[in-house]
Amino acid sequence: MASYVSAWIWSERFWLPENVTWADLERSPPGVEYPHARHLTCALPLAVVVFLFRLLFERLVAKPCANILHIQTGVRRQVQPNALLEKFYQSKTSPDHKHLEGLSKQLDWDLRKVQRWFRVRRDQDRPTTETKFCESLWRFTFYSGIFIYAVYNMWHSPWIWDTRQCWYNYPFQPMIQCQYYYYVAELAFYWSLMFSQFTDIQRKAAKLANYAKYQKLCDAQFVLFTLVFFITRLIIFPFWIIRSVLFESWEIIGPYQAWWVLNGLLLVLQVLHVFWFYLITCIAVKSIFKGKVSKDDRSDIESTTDEEINSNSSKKCK
Template sequence: MAALSAWFCNERFWLPHNVTWADFADPAPGVEYPKASHLLSALPLALGIFAVRILFERFIARPCAFLLHIHATSVHWRATPNPVLEKVFTSITKCPDWRHLDGLSKQLDWDVRKVQQWFRHRRNQDKPSVLTKFCESMWRSTFYLCIFTYGIRFLWQCPWMWDTHHCWYNYPYQVLTPGLYHYYVTELGFYWSLMFSQFTDIKRKAAKLANYAKYQRLCDFLFVLFAVVFFITRLVIYPLRILNTTLFESWEIIGPYPSWWLFNSLLLVLQVLHVIWSYLIAGIAYKALVRGKVSKDDRSDVESSSEEEADTNRTNDRGVQMAFSPKAENGTNGTNGHAVTTKSWPQIRTSSR
């Protein structure tokens, strides 16, 4: 452990030339420098934030959801316990392809459609309700709004907000002010609190609140606002302000050192991700202009309720069954020898009435 600690805390890697850890050991009275021990103070704060989240979702988010007529929906159909299918579901989590469905059908002596329905019902059991999604999104949006407001209020008073050269003057002997300490520790405590719920949380955007409340115009407006802010901050401010100061201004004032290359490499990788995400957002915006409303976010999981997916899948199942049924192939049921597709099933069902 001593050797590992010595390797990890190598001052020649982390600090500029002619700077050692001993230089931070005895600061002047009233002066505080960042320390590794400060990271530990975020642990009890993470527990407190997690407790606040539970209270917030129960006593604030849920009543707000009820006011917007968002209620918890129960799964109408539950999959019957089946060890064989459960094992396959655990390893795949999605409906198997037709080859696997046919094999499972023969193994269980079930109809293929019955096996497919079992997987659909099993997936619906694990899906969180719209109420759960709304409460989680409201908690995150509230926290981000509060920490953003605090950060802007704090940065407004800092000289390096307006002139990024101040980030590197007298570096790394920079005093840790109480405002900066509270900002970073609160942020760190929040993300550490997510470790307690990362296995159950469903990541959602703040604009999803309007989507869950069925406010489509508000949802579209928030998405447009989000896209504009994302493009400006990630494709303009980030490269021209952040990368410019970490790459060029820091090189000019303090010069490069080993960890300088690591940090800037990671920041450049982040910029590449920003370009990729911007491309995906632009694709969604283009589809919104064509279709008249925001479509599914390609960066997130599918946003559909259990009932909607079940209804869609039932319709698809019937359409596929009609398409490949012997009657369809023989030209009966008014198909004139043509296979009935999924899209034509609703019309056939209406005409049969």
């Protein structure tokens, strides 16, 4: 059964062009090594190293930076201990009106008091600004480092400027060490996120300036981000990358089963790029009228204190 599943996953008819087998890739010329799937196995143990390094980075680098920028953890309001409400909270953090009324009757509490308890309890579980800053700084540092490495090592590669060379003699192309290290590092980084995906709060690099209350810097970074996104995702990606994979590969090596899947996924990704740029444009338009970058529609709702809610309620009553 296992051999059947393995043969199905690594089907030569699916992954390789016509008349090419896995055995052909094993017979490389002397001094030349072709890429193999087994070369990526080291990414998983390396992901553990990356995850541990991240913990040290956030503790020894990110938190001191947060202190320098006066980004503090903040003091959260604590709820009144209540076993019944805590047990219910573990199963449902935002109860509906019917459940709230039932809990109110069981505890002989005012309905608004029960609502306030759940609101404050949810606020306790929200990550602090310092936590979000540390996570953002880690991602910013990794992405910056890997980008600089890629540019430094691959800038002079001939296929960067002539994409047709990506397909000559495919898949019989020698493995280049700098490219190998780049892909393994990227894969290890994203594997490491598997360990922390349930606790991470995704933030962009511009969020660092936002957390530090540097509004002008935040606005400038947003403008830069918009320009870079437009150039890379709506110009370079479709007219340089997709064009090469879709047309040049067809001309040089011809289509095969994996070719259709790869191009289909790339086209889906391009549709997402258009949609994301639409959201970015909406934010930019709002910022023009408000004078600063408005709240990102893609971000989660930030915590709201009871005082703000009660204040708004009082204003409405008046």
